[in-house]
Amino acid sequence: MEKIIVRGGHQLNGTVKVEGAKNAVLPVIAASLIASEGKSIIKDVPVLADVYTINEVLRNMNADVHFDNNTVVVDASKKLETEAPFEYVRKMRASVLVLGPLLARYGHAKVAMPGGCAIGSRPIDLHLKGFEAMGAHVHVGNGFVEANVDGRLKGAKIYLDMPSVGATENIMMAASLADGKTTIENCAKEPEIVDLANFLNKMGAKIVGAGTETIRIEGVEKLRGIEHPIIPDRVEAGTFMVAAAITGGNVLIDNVETEHLRSVISKLEEMNVSIKEEGEGVRVIGPKELQATDIKTLPHPGFPTDMQSQMMALMLSANGTSVITETVFENRFMHVEEFRRMNAKMKIEGRSVIIEGPSELQGAEVAATDLRAAAALILAGLRADGYTRVTELKHLDRGYVNLAEKLAALGADITRVNDDGDVVKPFVHVEKADDEIIAELS
Numbered sequence: 001m002e003k004i005i006v007r008g009g010h011q012l013n014g015t016v017k018v019e020g021a022k023n024a025v026l027p028v029i030a031a032s033l034i035a036s037e038g039k040s041i042i043k044d045v046p047v048l049a050d051v052y053t054i055n056e057v058l059r060n061m062n063a064d065v066h067f068d069n070n071t072v073v074v075d076a077s078k079k080l081e082t083e084a085p086f087e088y089v090r091k092m093r094a095s096v097l098v099l100g101p102l103l104a105r106y107g108h109a110k111v112a113m114p115g116g117c118a119i120g121s122r123p124i125d126l127h128l129k130g131f132e133a134m135g136a137h138v139h140v141g142n143g144f145v146e147a148n149v150d151g152r153l154k155g156a157k158i159y160l161d162m163p164s165v166g167a168t169e170n171i172m173m174a175a176s177l178a179d180g181k182t183t184i185e186n187c188a189k190e191p192e193i194v195d196l197a198n199f200l201n202k203m204g205a206k207i208v209g210a211g212t213e214t215i216r217i218e219g220v221e222k223l224r225g226i227e228h229p230i231i232p233d234r235v236e237a238g239t240f241m242v243a244a245a246i247t248g249g250n251v252l253i254d255n256v257e258t259e260h261l262r263s264v265i266s267k268l269e270e271m272n273v274s275i276k277e278e279g280e281g282v283r284v285i286g287p288k289e290l291q292a293t294d295i296k297t298l299p300h301p302g303f304p305t306d307m308q309s310q311m312m313a314l315m316l317s318a319n320g321t322s323v324i325t326e327t328v329f330e331n332r333f334m335h336v337e338e339f340r341r342m343n344a345k346m347k348i349e350g351r352s353v354i355i356e357g358p359s360e361l362q363g364a365e366v367a368a369t370d371l372r373a374a375a376a377l378i379l380a381g382l383r384a385d386g387y388t389r390v391t392e393l394k395h396l397d398r399g400y401v402n403l404a405e406k407l408a409a410l411g412a413d414i415t416r417v418n419d420d421g422d423v424v425k426p427f428v429h430v431e432k433a434d435d436e437i438i439a440e441l442s
């Protein structure tokens with residue numbers, strides 16, 4: 001089993017570049033299934049396990065997919081299969097995002113039901129209600145969800161009980177090819193929704209209002225492949241901001257859209273971290289003493305749940321009592337037990353965690369419980385006394401490109417090793433054939 005070994009106590013200095021956003025590229029690749037003509041050329045794609053997984057989902061449906069040089073090219077113009085089996089959905093919930101495009105284009109889609117995961121139960125009822133409102137028959141049984149429609153989907157007025165990112169994306173993709181107008185109210189406003197709408201509009205869709213709480217879509221008869229660059233990853237950027245802050249370092253983080261990170265920047269500033277825009281990025285300087293603060297996760301533009309565990313790592317080193325309240329996912333505190341192994345002083349009360357800082361963090365063997373927890377444990381390791389060994393790196397590889405190597409380049413004492421203690425490169429090597437990589441992921 002591979003692990004990352006960090007020895008704390010090194011200030012980070014230098015420049016690091018942020019990759020394209022995982023949560024933007026996955027829906028965009030899924031949306032490329034909708035193009036019945038031409039190729040979709042998706043640029044600035046991060047080399048992540050999740051990207052290989054979604055590419056495999058598409059290949060399995062008979063689409064031609066090539067991934068090289070941070071570019072994914074999808075040709076979905078052939079007749080496609082309309083099913084996604086459990087082996088992919090199990091690895092990555094975002095596989096359900098093929099439902100909307102397939103249903104809209106072929107009138108049929110069948111995808112394994114995603115189960116819960118380490119952060120909560122994560123149902124897809126809002127996606128399905130949206131499809132039903134557009135005239136689809138949805139059947140859930142034998143571990144699959146199957147949706148059918150005779151002819152085209154019909155435009156509809158859809159109100160989401162909560163602003164689900166995935167439901168907004170799935171419905172927006174389906175409505176792009178529906179007959180008539182669709183309105184999605186109380187929809188998600190995340191930057192990744194805007195990126196997907198921009199991609200679809202370039203393909204010929206008619207979508208207005210993405211980034212606000214009402215999206216209006218006028219369906220068109222067909223969409224064609226086009227070229228599109230992916231927005232920078234705001235969560236990776238936020239993770240490096242915390243890395244600079246927790247080590248009292250001075251790091252220029254390049255390729256950052258500060259507008260997407262307002263809530264994170266504002267909280268870091270409350271903790272005495274200095275953040276200044278510089279060129280296409282931000283310079284982050286950690287203070288001598290971090291100040292405690294409180295955060296509550298909320299849909300965008302509120303504080304993102306995907307930065308909750310990294311901020312928890314930072315709060316452990318802050319002076320005073322900090323409170324984190326998680327409102328987006330019901331169970332995203334699995335990392336608390338792992339932090340406790342590092343001598344963290346904190347307790348869970350309902351949906352909140354109370355952190356009495358500063359904790360004298362000690363290196364320990366810890367296991368990543370989900371993707372962001374993996375990053376958070378590494379961040380805590382940058383500060384802790386002695387060696388921290390982080391296992392279960394399959395979570396990390398879903399969403400971070402070369403995190404250990406990027407931190408090492410900034411001056412961290414960090415390596416990734418295999419069972420024999422030999423230093424390993426990250427699991428993905430662009431020069432390898434896709435099928436070799438898939439074999440490693442399985």
Ligand SMILES: CC(=O)N[C@H]1[C@@H](OP(=O)(O)OP(=O)(O)OC[C@H]2O[C@@H](n3ccc(=O)[nH]c3=O)[C@H](O)[C@@H]2O)O[C@H](CO)[C@@H](O)[C@@H]1O
Pocket residue numbers: 022023024026093094120121122123124125126127128162163164165166167188192299305306328329330
């Ligand atoms: C690939 C991707 O983009 N993943 C992101 C996406 O996940 P994802 O799209 O799965 O998250 P949602 O916004 O849909 O989920 C938010 C909340 O709504 C609930 N819900 C959602 C759909 C539904 O039909 N019924 C329902 O009850 C979920 O259980 C959760 O409690 O947004 C999350 C919230 O910002 C992020 O943490 C994830 O990183």
Ligand SMILES: C=C(OP(=O)(O)O)C(=O)O
Pocket residue numbers: 023093094306371372399
């Ligand atoms: C929860 C996350 O992703 P996913 O929805 O793909 O599980 C995440 O990116 O932190």
